[in-house]
Amino acid sequence: MTPSTTPGHQRAKHDARSSNDAHGLPDRVPVLIIGAGPIGLALGVELGMHGVASLLVEQDTEVPSVPVKAMLLNPRALEQFRRWGIATTLRQAATTPPAWQKQVVLATSLTGREYGAFRQGLSFRGADDSDRVAESAQLVMQPTTTKVLRDRAVELGATVALGWRLVSLDQDENGCIAEVEQVTTGTRQVIGSDYLVGCDGAQSTVRVSAGISRSGRGGVAAHLLLHWESPEVFTHSRITPGAFNALYHPDGNALAVPIDEKSWCAHVAGYPVDLDLDTVDVDAIVQRIVGPDIPFTLTYKGVYKIHERIADRYRVGRLFLAGDAAHLCAPWGGHNMNAGMADALNLGWKLAATLMGWGGDALLDSYEAERRPIAVTNAVEASSNVDRWIETYETVLSTIDAEVLEADGHEAESRRRAWGDALWRGVRAQFDSEGITLDQRYHSEVIAEDPAPVTPWSATVYSPSSHPGHRAPHAWLSAQVSLYDAMGIGFSILYHPGDATAAMGFVAQANRIGIPLTPIELTDPIAAIRYDHPLTVVRPDQHVAWRGSADSDPTAVLLKITGCEDQVHEGATAALS
Ligand SMILES: Cc1cc2nc3c(=O)[nH]c(=O)nc-3n(C[C@H](O)[C@H](O)[C@H](O)COP(=O)(O)OP(=O)(O)OC[C@H]3O[C@@H](n4cnc5c(N)ncnc54)[C@H](O)[C@@H]3O)c2cc1C
CATH class of the missing domain: 3.30.9.10 (D-Amino Acid Oxidase, subunit A, domain 2)
Structure with a gap:
């Protein structure tokens, strides 16, 4: 993999509009997103939550209203919209x-x-x-979802350049170079970026330009x-x-x-x-x-x-794929856009962490390790839904x-x-x-696996578990306040009342290294049962990164879950010396 961002390469302000040229587009941005469909916009929102402004280049000038594709946002996607502050807006906009x-x-x-x-x-x-x-x-109809996301992305500092399309791209160890063209005038411009993400749909120019092949069946x-x-x-x-x-x-x-x-x-x-x-x-x-x-x-x-096609790589150096650019499956079950939303959340905080200097290269690698297997499973299950639909009709019809x-x-x-x-x-x-x-279970270098047994996975059954890699179990702290609301934008450490000193040791060390870590005391009885270890660290995407005892070494844990085990960054070096 290309070396991750070096301190000298970082920008003090992650502002997508810092350097405008004659066409109004910046010539350099931290993250360039190709495609302002729902997934590109969701990525822009997550980056914006961390104060990283992105530039989205979109070839269309309007959100197409017909045909309507995705219609169902599942509870997990809505939890993300809640994190982004737009769950209520989305529900109110639903037609x-x-x-x-x-x-x-x-x-x-x-x-x-x-x-x-x-x-x-x-x-x-x-x-x-x-x-x-x-x-x-x-x-909620996909055009509505797209508009709600676009408003929020812009509100959080993203720039959405409509009527521009990606023509070509390249990368080296310092960043990516994209050539974009204004669709109506043919005017071309070069934009540099630290990272480039292809959210440009099934025919992804980014995927093709990066030479990323796909596996699976097409046109089933x-x-x-x-x-x-x-x-x-x-x-x-x-x-x-x-x-x-x-x-x-x-x-x-x-x-x-x-x-x-x-x-x-x-x-x-x-x-x-x-x-x-x-x-x-x-x-x-x-x-x-x-x-x-x-x-x-x-x-x-x-x-x-109906396609079951999954990109063989989600990352090549500084290029990433998300949403339909990375995976396609049958719409029966409504999995693919929902999965793309989780891609955006997973990748967004990791890119932000790397740009802010507390995420290591292994963190960026973990995106593919965590998200690609989910896409493979979804494709199989979605095709099974189609098969079951037709078989059931024929069997019961008789x-x-x-x-x-x-x-x-x-x-x-x-x-x-x-x-x-x-x-x-x-x-x-x-x-x-x-x-x-x-029950999306992540396995990667930045998940601190533990040997405890887990229940077998099922497509139709969910049992809350604080096992590392799993979605952090939910609980209500009061009638309207979710445990997720208390978690904030960065990592959280959940601790039982007797383990406050150990938890504060983690927070102090995280502060020294520069990792955002919010302490949450488990006073709610249901939450206390669901988080049965003395300490549990939950990531920005609400998945468990680590759980363990009060005498665990905070530095080792924090470096592991931020992908810095082999690459002690500036803040950590200072903190450890
Ligand atoms: C009939 C149907 C029903 C579906 N129902 C559901 C459902 O109920 N639930 C669900 O979760 N999913 C559903 N899906 C899947 C869902 O529609 C997609 O997963 C979703 O559109 C993916 O969003 P995206 O942003 O990745 O890609 P897209 O929506 O394809 O957006 C990609 C964007 O990139 C732009 N672009 C492409 N190339 C370039 C370029 N070179 N330069 C600049 N811009 C570019 C495009 O104009 C587009 O705006 C359905 C799909 C279909 C076909």
Whole structure:
């Protein structure tokens, strides 16, 4: 790897707008982000939280409103939005009618008969009735998410240059050089940076320029993505309002999601990868989805392909990849943007730590070690969701009596409930992925592994654990105050009341080295149970870095978890001498 930032290379102020040229773009920035989609912007926000201003170069001038891709932000992503101070803003900006934002409903059509309504799982119950998460999931359309992130990134000091695209890039041991071009004028400019992050989506120019290959399967299947307007659905619907409406009928299946009080979107699975959209009777499909005689106006039709593609490297020297540039998976389960949000958080604080002089090169290497395996797992699980969806439809369909399907009466109702239970058993993992969402376990050189046994990982089950590498267990400190709120921007050390002296020893040493470390006394009984070691150090991304006894050596622990074990930095050298 390229040597990390040397003290002489650091900037006193990490200001992206410190040196403007004639075109208004700076000629040198600490972090240059290519792509101002949701993940580039999330990275800009996390960097901004640490006082590091970034420059985002985005080829588009507007956030495209159609087609809407990501619709579900899971509880973990919302916890990040809470950290960034925009969870409430995001919920207020969401356009879906509140009644349609919660459960998963299985039905024959949006105005037909219901097989069942399900609200299991943290995704939709979330913080309403669980202390294991700080936030519940939110149905919110990707353009809205992008705008909320953009406002926050700019508020925190990021510069977003719209209408500029990356043309070429290079790097040496001192930094990266990117050539960008204004899309409308063809004007070109060179921008230097300490680090460059490719958040430029599936076709990533950064990934291709860096020569990073991808593993996995591409173009596994094709799905339809349809948008239409039909306010009548809301007034004529007899089913329980659903955030996700899984529609199963002998004539076909679809997953329909309400966008706002008049607009809808649906995914229709199971087409061959070489599908010609002109051969599909899209109007007939939408009519089946909304129900007979319900008027609608089609506003978008498209085909997207299912890919399972993961970049083989997330880091090459001073270049990094995040979001879709690094990983692609089927959207069934809603994992990929949520995973990209976690990429942004994971990478953001590590870049900031390195720029501020308290993060070592191993910290930057840990980004790939920690995030890439999660993407591999997500891709497998997402494809399984597609397979289960189609298999469940075909299996249960063979037992469905079409005459009973839409009939009145108790007998028909109980038959539909039985089919609903069978359907839900088949597809539940897609909507109820607690393990994928909350049980992301990191293994890297900056996680102080301990030998205690851990529960086997499951995609659908989450049990809080303070094992190093795991998401730090959540607890409420009071009705509105999450343990995460108390943690602050840097590291935190959680200690039991009898271990205050040892904890303060860690804080004093962290201060000497220059590592931000917030002490938190575990007075809440649930938090005290979930953090069962005398001391636990939690990272800025709310993952446990280390836990241990009160007589542990603070210097050794702090150097390990900041990636400085082999590279004692200036502050540490001074502190240790
Ligand atoms: C149909 C569908 C439904 C989905 N649903 C969900 C869901 O419910 N939940 C979920 O978590 N995920 C979902 N996803 C995935 C989600 O949409 C992506 O993971 C998300 O868009 C990734 O964000 P990103 O910022 O990495 O990339 P993008 O959104 O692709 O943004 C990349 C940005 O980079 C810009 N760019 C590209 N090249 C250049 C260049 N050379 N110079 C400058 N700018 C450049 C682009 O203009 C773009 O703005 C879905 C995807 C699809 C296709």
